[in-house]
Amino acid sequence: MNRGPISTFIEHHYRHFNAAALMDAAKGYEKHLLEGGKMLVSLAGAMSTAELGISLAEMIRQDKIAIISCTGANLEEDVMNLVAHSHYKRVPEYRDLTPEQERDLLDNHYNRVTDTCIPEEEAFRRLQAHLLDVWKAAEAKGERYFPHEFLYQVVLSGVLEPYYEIDPKNSWILAAAEKNIPIIVPGWEDSTTGNIFTSYVIKKQLNVHTVKTGIEYMIYLTEWYRANSGGKGVGFFQIGGGIAGDFPICVVPMMYQDLEWEDVPFWSYFCQISDSTTSYGSYSGAVPNEKITWGKLDVNTPKYIVESDATIVAPLIFAWILGQ
Known part of the structure; x- marks a missing residue:
């Protein structure tokens, strides 16, 4: 692969500590794909509001990601950014806000995520009307769908196109809908x-x-994993921690411990980007080896952890995979 300037920079400068871990994880991801493996990417935190779609959408388009697990917030916030980007408010001095200033943001219908405020009326309510339409249409026909399938129906229908405020190629949900890749959304109710x-x-x-529901998502993931884990297998690229990561990774021990199925392959690559402190029972901060004891990873599974900010690390790893 011909390397672009970003990849060339990373390879030359990222030689030690977390930088070296980033480089190793990127090369491991690339090797996994070259050997015929597939990759699950999990999104915790507020990656959509951080506009990870700029790099994530291209990863999806180029078939570098086979399946995504994300929180309900990440599912909806990519579309909110798509239709209401100009109404977002950035607050670079967010650390200095008083409680009264925070309340003022609420009174003006802004919900803050670190330094970025989501505009309630333009984002939430604009999407709400169209979701209600597809919910009602399904119910009228006696049909049921997953949360991501309803969102796919909305974005593929074209009803949001008049509201687009960013280049649609930077929306990962649009890219995923066009590819019709599966998305697992555990705990969607918490959105x-x-x-x-x-x-x-x-x-x-x-x-x-x-x-x-979430139980049905686990059944859906079980069927997908059984159909896609042959050969090199499925890798697990985890951004952050929490339910977006813990829910899907548990499908493997569930199959061989609870279903008592034989020959269930472990996840065949694992990388986590997290700044969680490794201590005190934290799942987000658990080192990869702990997952061996839970039957998620094997002794020889390539394992990487990059202890840094995912908004910095993930686009760099994706740039390497894409040869940028």
Whole structure:
């Protein structure tokens, strides 16, 4: 592969400590794909609001990612950025905000994520109306779908196109929808759109069963893993920690411990980008070797951990994979 300037810079300068871990993880990811492996990427935190889609969407388009696991927030916030980008408010001095200034942001319908405020009216409500339409349409036909499938229906229908405020090639949800890659969204209820759906159920305007559940996501992932883990197998690239990572990685021990299926392959590559402190029972901060004891990784599984900020590290690793 011909290396572009970013990759050339990384290879020349990133020689030690976390920089070397980044380089090793990127080369391991590349080797895994070259040998015919597939990759799951998990997104915790607020990666969509951090506009990771700029690099993630191209990874999806170039078939460098086979499946994604993400929080409900990351699922919706990529689309919110797509349709309301100009209304976002950046607060670089966020560390100095007083409680009164935080309340002022709320009163002006801004929800803050570190240094970036999501505009409630332009982002949440713009998406809400179109989600309600597909929820109601499914219910009227007696159909049920996963949260990501409903979002795919909205973005592929074209109803949001008049609102686009960024180049659509930088939306990872659009790229994923166009490729129709599977997305696992554990704990979708813990998101704005999950809360909105709940409100309609409480108001008896929608049936709770219209949106499929987390247990059904685990069944869906089980079927996908069984169909895709042959040969080199499936790798696991984890951005952050939490449920976005822990839920999907557990499918392997579930299959051979609880279903008692034989010959279930372990995840065949593992990398985590995290700045979580490694101590005191933290899953996000657990070193990869701990996962061996839980039946997720094998002794010889290539394992990497880059202890740094994912908004810095992930685009660099993706740039290497893409040869940029």
